[in-house]
Amino acid sequence: MASQPLTVLLVEDNPLYARLIERLLGRSKHPTFKIAAVGTLAAALKRLALGGIDVVLLDLMLPDSTALDTFYRLRAHSAETPIIVQSALDDVGLASKAVEGGAQDYLLKDRINGASLLRSIHYAVERAHARGAEWHSAMFHLAQQQFLKAAYIAGLDDNIRQRLLFPERAQIAALPFRRDKGDQVETVFAYRVQHVLSMGPTKGGIRYHPDVDLGEVAALAMWMTWKCALANLPYGGAKGGVRVDPAALSAAELERLTRRYTSEFIGIIGPDKDVPAPDMGTDAQVMAWIMDTYSQHVGYSVPSVVTGKPIVLGGSLGRNEATGRGLVYLVERACRSMGVELDGATAVVQGFGNVGAHAATFLAEGGAKVIAVSDVGTALYNPHGLPIDKLRDHVRENRLLADCPYGEAITNRELLELDCDVLAPCALQNQITADNAGKLNCRILAEGANGPTTLEADEILKDRGVLLLPDILANAGGVVVSYFEWVQGLQNLMWPLEEINERMRNILTDAMTRTRRRAEADKLDMRTAAMIEALNRVGTANLLRGLFP
């Protein structure tokens, strides 16, 4: 490690506390610290402008600025410098808001000690650097913000918090595969990330998409951990990805790419290690190739190395439509709790892929009037309800909703703001933000996609009384039925569809009941409540296992 001292800007008006910090940092040999101490925000801004500050330790209550204002005003002057907020336990909420706003970490003044102080500074500096490179991802930032907020409110053990903030294992491969034409070899980046290894095998999809990066895969792996924990499944979270546009590849190219991916990561996947599944850009056929490659490698058939397989290879009934079906089970229940019947309710679905199309189908089957749907290029609106079957026929033939005659074309923005009982964003992350959250006109927001809503938007929706079914709950149906597929595979059993659906409904409604109970008891938004339910399980498991060696 570099022996150069780290320069800390200590912004603290309390002389005792400033002295305490100076003395605690003064004892450290590796690294050593230079401390610039100031007592006001004005002095802090002046010192920052001179440059050379590695990290800011910020007290939020200052003579010339209080609370979040302090953070945002300082932040505006130092987008690059990591800020650690110092907070007291009785200022709950303040520090978590600062973390939402981009603070690197927080320190509780009530429990300050040299070790946690040094570690927090060390991580903040190192991670500000790491984020600039491969971890840089808005999605990973959101996943970490959500986690830190819940960890703060739940009072999660400090050591566990630091362990869970990054995935335990992340592998990157530069993956070569042969194109169809001539002797051209394409090399693409591929990832497999395992977030938590202490709950059992890890579980998570593989995504083929041109925008995939390590940060995105890490965020999705983290969400898988919470999803599995919330549903009480014996898994940690994982995710994989390849930065490639699958639509530009032939089936033979996709197969070679998939087999090479499997062979690159063969040491860390397996039915007892890490079990992939389909995600954006991959499907049952891709899972079949992974299963075959793995089976060839070990010398016998191992269907349980993946889920979401074709039924004839040991896939589970109901897996393909499970995410959409699970979402509608929860929507139905949420409607009832608000005194609305799904039969006759109005619904808007953003996204018409596997999740969106199935969600729209099951909503319509339940009697809801689906007044608008969209895909990547088109949004269709019909106040009398859209014929979902016909839309699916159209998409089967034309791949996209474009030129579909059953509704009026509107913009994606207008779609999100339609007056409806249920809005189900089932497409992409980052759709509902501080900009449009105030204009939503739904009563229930059911997140079929991962991370469609920012933290700022969460606050606005909570204040407006919108019932949120957060992603880790609302789209967990897929992983729940994947779990059933894995269990059936290990036991060589086939469950009937009714049993699968009933078991899934029980697991999801139980998770929803626990989440609502916690949200009401602790006056939390549904996302934070669901996160805390999940965190408690993972935290307890980690504490019970202890730390090796």
Added chain:
Amino acid sequence: MATLLDWERALENTDGSEDLLLELAEMFIAECPEMMREVRSAINAGDASALQLAAHTLKGSVRIFAMATAVEAARRLEEMGASGDLSDADAGWNTLRLEVDRLTAALADKAAGTASRGME
């Protein structure tokens, strides 16, 4: 006089260093009158935000010594400042003064105790 000063807990705040804790205690004894004066004058002036800040600073200081009752007294005044309702501020002040007096006395004892032990 029984005191609720939790010295062992306070030592955790300084990583077990009694020297550092005593150094901070001396600082506190020296700074305390001025901090209290600021709380009092904010109450006299009916200035809620000044009270919030002054009480906050005091709270942060007494917390280092892990005396829960003094922290609580300062926190109550800080809250009154935050809410803008100073109607109970005088009662809050009386409690705070009592707690802070007890704390400074206890800290002075500690300082003297260690000093005399050092001379044996």
